[in-house]
Amino acid sequence: MDTRPVGVFDSGMGGVSLLRDALELLPNENYIFYGDNANAPYGDRTEDEILSLTSQAADLLIDHGVKALVLACNTATSASINVLRKKLEVPVVSIEPAIKPACSAPGEGKVFMLATAATTKLARYRALQARMPDPDRVINVGISGIVARVERGEIGPGSMDDILEKYLAPYTGMRADAVVLGCTHYIFPAEAIETWFKRHFSGPCRLYDGNRATVRQLGRVLARNGLLNDRGCGRVEFSTSGDREALLPVFKQLLETPIYTGKPGTVPGEG
Numbered sequence: 422m423d424t425r426p427v428g429v430f431d432s433g434m435g436g437v438s439l440l441r442d443a444l445e446l447l448p449n450e451n452y453i454f455y456g457d458n459a460n461a462p463y464g465d466r467t468e469d470e471i472l473s474l475t476s477q478a479a480d481l482l483i484d485h486g487v488k489a490l491v492l493a494c495n496t497a498t499s500a501s502i503n504v505l506r507k508k509l510e511v512p513v514v515s516i517e518p519a520i521k522p523a524c525s526a527p528g529e530g531k532v533f534m535l536a537t538a539a540t541t542k543l544a545r546y547r548a549l550q551a552r553m554p555d556p557d558r559v560i561n562v563g564i565s566g567i568v569a570r571v572e573r574g575e576i577g578p579g580s581m582d583d584i585l586e587k588y589l590a591p592y593t594g595m596r597a598d599a600v601v602l603g604c605t606h607y608i609f610p611a612e613a614i615e616t617w618f619k620r621h622f623s624g625p626c627r628l629y630d631g632n633r634a635t636v637r638q639l640g641r642v643l644a645r646n647g648l649l650n651d652r653g654c655g656r657v658e659f660s661t662s663g664d665r666e667a668l669l670p671v672f673k674q675l676l677e678t679p680i681y682t683g684k685p686g687t688v689p690g691e692g
């Protein structure tokens with residue numbers, strides 16, 4: 422038994438979507454969420470910059486006494502997970518784009534993997550894609566712009582239409598079996614993204630993300646290391662490199678917004 426909190430890190434607010442799943446699946450843990458909002462988005466930065474920022478954030482959470490660290494940021498995982506696991510003494514669990522379950526679902530169509538520009542380029546993600554049974558089924562779309570809107574709490578219907586049109590125009594009309602939300606920020610406007618896909622693509626356009634699989638992995642890792650807490654109550658502390666007063670209402674809004682997992686009757690995808 423270990424009553425210390427779990428540290429959850431993202432470049433900004435996207436990781437709040439994973440925190441919500443953690444609160445549901447591991448309600449007896451307490452959490453410190455740290456968003457590096459002052460330096461977001463990470464997705465347009467170089468690998469070295471992302472590694473350095475993530476490493477500083479990890480040190481900060483360790484100084485706050487966390488017993489385990491969750492990288493709730495696909496971009497940070499791609500650039501830094503190997504280094505962090507070597508450097509830190511606490512277990513590190515990390516999210517990555519859920520292309521595995523998406524590619525396991527049968528279908529003749531493509532799997533669209535939406536993520537930050539950095540994630541789609543970095544070697545770790547490329548190696549993951551190469552391990553898929555048919556890597557060419559996956560179309561990687563590195564997008565800039567969604568993260569900034571989510572940081573402002575803009576996630577409603579139609580909120581991403583212009584950005585999606587800009588990046589996905591070459592593919593419209595194709596059959597989309599799956600849409601992987603390969604950036605935790607993209608989970609908040611999931612309904613807007615699905616609606617846009619269904620308007621412009623054929624096929625089921627099933628949504629997948631890696632949040633719940635990552636939280637289940639966190640549970641296994643805590644159990645294996647004797648770190649589970651059975652006395653916590655899902656207490657959450659919000660910490661940020663940005664303007665805390667301005668960001669706290671957005672954090673609360675996102676913590677309370679119901680997460681969309683797919684139209685009724687479809688299979689909600691998870692990694």
Ligand code: DGL
Pocket residue numbers: 431432433435436461462463464465493494495496497537540568603604605606
């Ligand atoms: N939420 C992060 C991810 O999952 C990255 C957002 C950013 O570009 O900072 O990739």
